[in-house]
Amino acid sequence: MPDQPFSRGNINAISYLSYYFVGALVSTLGIVLGPLCAAFQKDPSFIGQVFTLMNIGMFIPIMLGGILMRRWGLQKPLVAAAALIVLISLLLFFTPTLTMFSLAVAGIGACGGIFMAIGSYLVVRINPDEKRRSASLIFTDFFFSLAGATLSLLLAWLFKLGASWIAMYGIMGTLGALMLAMTLRCRFPSTESPASASQNVLAAVEPWGCSVYLICFALFAFLLAEPIFTMWTPGYLQYRFAMTPEAAALYTSVYWVAKAIGLFLNQFTVRWMKLRTFLLICTLTGLAAIAIIANSANTTLILVACAVFGFFNSGMFSGLMSYGSLQVSRSSPTLISALLTCGTVGTLLFASVSSMVNSHFGQHGALNASTVAYSVLLGALIIAVFFSRAERLHQPTPATV
Missing domain, CATH: 1.20.1250.20 (MFS general substrate transporter like domains)
Structure with a gap:
C-alpha cells in the first residue's frame, strides 16, 4: 500500500553503512592493539580491558533501542550518533591521551550500538516478505565482514607506512560524516506499520x-x-x-x-x-x-x-x-x-x-x-x-x- 514516503535505496544504503561501521569498529581491534600498546606503553591485556568499555557502550543503546526508536523515531538518533562520532574523532586528534581514548571508545561504541539497532530495524521494517527480509538481512551482514576485510588491509598498510593509531579513528570519523550526510537528506519510515488503528492495537498486545x-x-x-x-x-x-x-x-x-x-x-x-x-x-x-x-x-x-x-x-x-x-x-x-x-x-x-x-x-x-x-x-x-x-x-x- 502506498505508505512509502521513503526511498528504499537510501534506507538500504544506511543499513549497509551501519553494519559496515560496526564491523570496522569490532573486526579491526587486533590490528589497532599493537600501535595503541606502543603509544601508551601499556600491555595488550590492559588495552583489551579498555576495549571492554566499547562493548559496554555498544550494549546499552542496543538494549534500549526499542525505547529510543519509539520516543525519537529513526532519523534523530542516527543524526545525533553520527554527529557525535565526528566530534569524538576530532577531539581524539587534538587530545590523544589514554583518558580521552577510553572515553572515546565508550562513546563510539554507544554510537555503533545505535547504528546496529536502527540499521537492523530498518531492514525488517521495509521488507515484510519473509524471503526478501532474510536475504536483505544476510546481505546487510555481508557489509560487517566487508569492513573487516577492507579496513584490515588499509590499516595494516597505513601502520606499515608509520601512521599513528589515530588513523583508525580518523576513518571512523569519516564514516560518521558520511552517515550524517546520508541521514540528513533521507526520508525515513515511521516506526509504525501502515496498518489501521485497530490492527496497531492488536499488534501492540x-x-x-x-x-x-x-x-x-x-x-x-x-x-x-x-x-x-x-x-x-x-x-x-x-x-x-x-x-x-x-x-x-x-x-x-x-x-x-x-x-x-x-x-x-x-x-x-x-x-x-x-x-x-x-x-x-x-x-x-x-x-x-x-x-x-x-x-x-x-x-x-x-x-x-x-x-x-x-x-x-x-x-x-x-x-x-x-x-x-x-x-x-x-x-x-x-x-x-x-x-x-x-x-x-x-x-x-x-x-x-x-x-x-x-x-x-x-x-x-x-x-x-x-x-x-x-x-x-x-x-x-x-x-x-x-x-x-x-x-x-x-x-x-x-x-x-
Missing part, C-alpha cells in the same frame, strides 16, 4: 510466544560461540601443533574469507529454501565443523573445517534475527532490540567465560567451549522450530512482493 525467547537464547549462544572460536583457535593451533603465529593466523583468515563468500551467496539461498531449513542445515554443519576444529589431529582437515565453518556460519546471525522477527505478525522496534540485546550479551561474556574455562581446562577446553555453545544453539533452534508461528503467520501470498 500480540504475545511473542516461546519461539521468540528461544531464538533470543540461540542468538546468545551463537554470539558466545563465534568469538570464542576466533579468540582461541590461533593460540590452540600454536600450542598443539607447534605452528608459527603466521601459520596459525591463516586458519582464521580462511574462516573470514569463507564467511564473506557465504554472506554474499546465502542472500540468494534463502530465496528458494525455507528459512528454518536453512538455519538447521547451517547449524548442524557448523557444529560438525567446530567439533573437528577443536578435536581433530589432522591440520589439513582443520583448515578445511575452518572454511566450512565460515561458510555455513555466515548466515546464522541474520537468519536468526529474521526468524525471530517473523514469529509475530508485525515486528516492532522492541522485538528487534530484544533479539540484538540477547546476542550482544554473548559478545560481552565470551572473553570472561572462555578465560575461566581456559584456567581450568587449558586452551583445548577453551576452544571446545565454542563446541558446547554451538550444541546449545542447535538445541534451542530445534525447539524454536517446533513451536514456531512464523510459517503460519507469514504464508506466501501472490499479491504482495
Whole structure:
C-alpha cells in the first residue's frame, strides 16, 4: 500500500553503512592493539580491558533501542550518533591521551550500538516478505565482514607506512560524516506499520510466544560461540601443533574469507529454501565443523573445517534475527532490540567465560567451549522450530512482493 514516503535505496544504503561501521569498529581491534600498546606503553591485556568499555557502550543503546526508536523515531538518533562520532574523532586528534581514548571508545561504541539497532530495524521494517527480509538481512551482514576485510588491509598498510593509531579513528570519523550526510537528506519510515488503528492495537498486545525467547537464547549462544572460536583457535593451533603465529593466523583468515563468500551467496539461498531449513542445515554443519576444529589431529582437515565453518556460519546471525522477527505478525522496534540485546550479551561474556574455562581446562577446553555453545544453539533452534508461528503467520501470498 502506498505508505512509502521513503526511498528504499537510501534506507538500504544506511543499513549497509551501519553494519559496515560496526564491523570496522569490532573486526579491526587486533590490528589497532599493537600501535595503541606502543603509544601508551601499556600491555595488550590492559588495552583489551579498555576495549571492554566499547562493548559496554555498544550494549546499552542496543538494549534500549526499542525505547529510543519509539520516543525519537529513526532519523534523530542516527543524526545525533553520527554527529557525535565526528566530534569524538576530532577531539581524539587534538587530545590523544589514554583518558580521552577510553572515553572515546565508550562513546563510539554507544554510537555503533545505535547504528546496529536502527540499521537492523530498518531492514525488517521495509521488507515484510519473509524471503526478501532474510536475504536483505544476510546481505546487510555481508557489509560487517566487508569492513573487516577492507579496513584490515588499509590499516595494516597505513601502520606499515608509520601512521599513528589515530588513523583508525580518523576513518571512523569519516564514516560518521558520511552517515550524517546520508541521514540528513533521507526520508525515513515511521516506526509504525501502515496498518489501521485497530490492527496497531492488536499488534501492540500480540504475545511473542516461546519461539521468540528461544531464538533470543540461540542468538546468545551463537554470539558466545563465534568469538570464542576466533579468540582461541590461533593460540590452540600454536600450542598443539607447534605452528608459527603466521601459520596459525591463516586458519582464521580462511574462516573470514569463507564467511564473506557465504554472506554474499546465502542472500540468494534463502530465496528458494525455507528459512528454518536453512538455519538447521547451517547449524548442524557448523557444529560438525567446530567439533573437528577443536578435536581433530589432522591440520589439513582443520583448515578445511575452518572454511566450512565460515561458510555455513555466515548466515546464522541474520537468519536468526529474521526468524525471530517473523514469529509475530508485525515486528516492532522492541522485538528487534530484544533479539540484538540477547546476542550482544554473548559478545560481552565470551572473553570472561572462555578465560575461566581456559584456567581450568587449558586452551583445548577453551576452544571446545565454542563446541558446547554451538550444541546449545542447535538445541534451542530445534525447539524454536517446533513451536514456531512464523510459517503460519507469514504464508506466501501472490499479491504482495
